[in-house]
Amino acid sequence: MAVTVGDTIWPQSVTFPHFLLKILSARILPKTQRGLSTHCTPSTPQNAKVNSLSQTRLKNSEAGASIIDLMIAVTIIGIVASVAVVNITAAREGMRLSNSTQILSAYLDKVRLAAIRCHCPTTLQISNTSNYTITAPIKSATTETITLPLEKNVIFSGLTVPLTITFDWRGRPDNDYHLTLSNTSGTKTVDLSGGGDVKINSTSNYTYAPTLQTNLPTDLSDAAADAFVTSFANNNTPVVIANPKNHKKPKK
Numbered sequence: 001m002a003v004t005v006g007d008t009i010w011p012q013s014v015t016f017p018h019f020l021l022k023i024l025s026a027r028i029l030p031k032t033q034r035g036l037s038t039h040c041t042p043s044t045p046q047n048a049k050v051n052s053l054s055q056t057r058l059k060n061s062e063a064g065a066s067i068i069d070l071m072i073a074v075t076i077i078g079i080v081a082s083v084a085v086v087n088i089t090a091a092r093e094g095m096r097l098s099n100s101t102q103i104l105s106a107y108l109d110k111v112r113l114a115a116i117r118c119h120c121p122t123t124l125q126i127s128n129t130s131n132y133t134i135t136a137p138i139k140s141a142t143t144e145t146i147t148l149p150l151e152k153n154v155i156f157s158g159l160t161v162p163l164t165i166t167f168d169w170r171g172r173p174d175n176d177y178h179l180t181l182s183n184t185s186g187t188k189t190v191d192l193s194g195g196g197d198v199k200i201n202s203t204s205n206y207t208y209a210p211t212l213q214t215n216l217p218t219d220l221s222d223a224a225a226d227a228f229v230t231s232f233a234n235n236n237t238p239v240v241i242a243n244p245k246n247h248k249k250p251k252k
Contacts (some may be wrong), residue, residue: 093185096151101181101188101200108198111136115167126163129155157182171196
């Protein structure tokens with residue numbers, strides 16, 4: 001004798017716990033996961049084989065990733081992470097170099113403007129390759145000394161330290177300077193001209209000096225200026241412009 005549950009026929013020999021488990025599986029699991037047909041009884045050898053095969057496939061599908069899959073995933077993640085770390089490190093070093101260059105340029109300009117404002121000399125001294133010291137009235141009317149470090153791994157290169165840059169009361173430095181900063185990402189240059197212009201990575205040639213006329217006076221005192229004008233007037237014939245264009249005709 002067989003028992004019918006829904007559309008599935010069960011043999012009478014099935015025990016009660018087994019029968020209850022089959023009822024729950026018949027109500028909860030889909031027919032495709034049970035591996036049972038609704039038109040044949042599970043007591044036949046054919047249905048038992050189909051049920052065993054379906055359960056094996058279900059277990060295999062729920063087994064998850066194997067060790068080889070995990071190793072492949074970990075390898076890919078490691079390669080991507082290493083490339084990302086290298087790029088992040090290079091970008092960080094480039095930002096440090098740019099920040100140090102911008103800050104040095106800004107403080108050179110501040111020291112120059114402080115000299116003009118207080119009508120007094122100010123200085124920026126590079127005592128070693130990793131920091132510099134400014135002496136000027138930056139934050140108040142009182143002259144103060146501030147030591148500023150460069151960013152990590154950024155150094156001055158190609159300089160003979162200690163190096164002191166002095167600005168006069170007109171904001172002009174005592175010389176032309178090319179300050180080179182470097183780290184693993186490259187180099188940047190802060191250029192300071194004799195007129196006080198501060199530029200970064202400039203291509204201007206500040207060492208150019210125009211040729212002066214040899215007959216110009218070097219003594220600029222009042223007496224020397226008067227003597228030069230008198231001598232020039234006595235030794236040169238004045239040029240008279242006769243009726244130039246757009247010039248009014250002199251009255252008779």
